Amino acid sequence: MTHSKAKINRLTPTNEDTLGPYYPISLCDNDSMDMTKIRRGIILEPRGEKIVIEGCIKDINGNLANGCLLEFWQANADGIYRTPLTETHPKLDPWFNGYARHRTKDGHFSLKTIRPGINKGLEQPRAPNITLTIFSDGIMRVVTQLFFDGDPTNESDPLLLAIDENLRGRLMMKFAGATDDGLKKYTIDIIMAGDNETPFFDDLLS
Amino acid sequence: MTRYGRQIEIGPTDNTSNERTPRNRLHLIPEEARASFAPYAPYNYGINPGEADMTRLAPGRPRAEGDPIKVVGKVTDEFGRPIKNSLIEIWNANKYGRYTHIEDHSGLALDPNFLGIGRTLTDQNGNYEFWTIRPGAYLARPDINRWRPKHIHMSIRGGSSRMITQMYFRGDPYNDTDPMRILMGDNFDKNIGIEFETPEDDFDCGYKFDIVIGGRNPTFFEDI
Numbered sequence A: 001m002t003h004s005k006a007k008i009n010r011l012t013p014t015n016e017d018t019l020g021p022y023y024p025i026s027l028c029d030n031d032s033m034d035m036t037k038i039r040r041g042i043i044l045e046p047r048g049e050k051i052v053i054e055g056c057i058k059d060i061n062g063n064l065a066n067g068c069l070l071e072f073w074q075a076n077a078d079g080i081y082r083t084p085l086t087e088t089h090p091k092l093d094p095w096f097n098g099y100a101r102h103r104t105k106d107g108h109f110s111l112k113t114i115r116p117g118i119n120k121g122l123e124q125p126r127a128p129n130i131t132l133t134i135f136s137d138g139i140m141r142v143v144t145q146l147f148f149d150g151d152p153t154n155e156s157d158p159l160l161l162a163i164d165e166n167l168r169g170r171l172m173m174k175f176a177g178a179t180d181d182g183l184k185k186y187t188i189d190i191i192m193a194g195d196n197e198t199p200f201f202d203d204l205l206s
Numbered sequence B: 001m002t003r004y005g006r007q008i009e010i011g012p013t014d015n016t017s018n019e020r021t022p023r024n025r026l027h028l029i030p031e032e033a034r035a036s037f038a039p040y041a042p043y044n045y046g047i048n049p050g051e052a053d054m055t056r057l058a059p060g061r062p063r064a065e066g067d068p069i070k071v072v073g074k075v076t077d078e079f080g081r082p083i084k085n086s087l088i089e090i091w092n093a094n095k096y097g098r099y100t101h102i103e104d105h106s107g108l109a110l111d112p113n114f115l116g117i118g119r120t121l122t123d124q125n126g127n128y129e130f131w132t133i134r135p136g137a138y139l140a141r142p143d144i145n146r147w148r149p150k151h152i153h154m155s156i157r158g159g160s161s162r163m164i165t166q167m168y169f170r171g172d173p174y175n176d177t178d179p180m181r182i183l184m185g186d187n188f189d190k191n192i193g194i195e196f197e198t199p200e201d202d203f204d205c206g207y208k209f210d211i212v213i214g215g216r217n218p219t220f221f222e223d224i
């Protein structure tokens, strides 16, 4: 790891802190949980298969974790993330940012998006996934990644292979029929603590 | 390579922390998957004039009750490189310790001239500035008489930089029993605003609060 060499000259990071219970709801006014529409009122849409993901965040007692701020991030239908490095990528989708944010009042969420694709140009291609960041009262930021249950590429995904086999199922979004609009629906419970706890990842030390 | 990262600790006397803190260690992210953990937020913030002045509801309106303070600082990564054009969201209680949030049921006094919500952007050098009212402490656990010390919540989001933190005040009598302050240990100093005298006399004082965003995310797409 080249990054650890420069440690001596680094500044000490400010401590992250909890979200607290009173994150202003109105600050999410311009956020959307529909990644298929990055601009309202236009007919153009991103490439790919539209899907809906329904889930909830639960605490150690199985109760819904109210008041969390959730952020989602994913690649487009061709597996390309929108970043400064991909702004001129031929497979960047002009109608897809792959970013959504939502403050959940009761712990539930519903995300409309497109099924992320696979970037075949990578040496070790990733299975389709969605990155989830959770901010909550009582805890600082935690991050994880959600996968599609049964997708054959899961078998060779480097992140899934980095965790114990018996934990992988906890990151799987399960197919749950169709929405009223005929879109495929997937569901997942995120368990913040305790039995069946969702695996979370360390993006500060990694 | 070890497989495990940090163990997040539970904030003492914080029930929500007990209910929501993962009991297992965090997992390290293999390099092949690391880029997918640097979410890049699109820039779509429209900041209105006056949003960085939380001492009034809008320009020209009366000042809220309590001590007006100015908070300034610089946002950087661990190498001191400025984090430009990032959105800073700010929220804090009024001088009585009350939030205007619809879920704050404390019954403490509201101030009709104080919203307690602000936004600003960092400039090309990573600097930011906002004005607010010095918040009051509030009783978080009446059953054990545990108060939350005065604090200002801040969220920083720009590019792949992401942090939510709180600025505290030196000498607050409730600092020592605050659950997250206890977890921060000696590092708590990083989260204290440093007081300074402002040239303008319509502020009680200023606080300098530099923010260092740790890890690789802040400059991930510049690094590689």
Ligand SMILES: [Fe+2]
Pocket: A020, A022, B151, B153
């Ligand atoms: Fe607070």
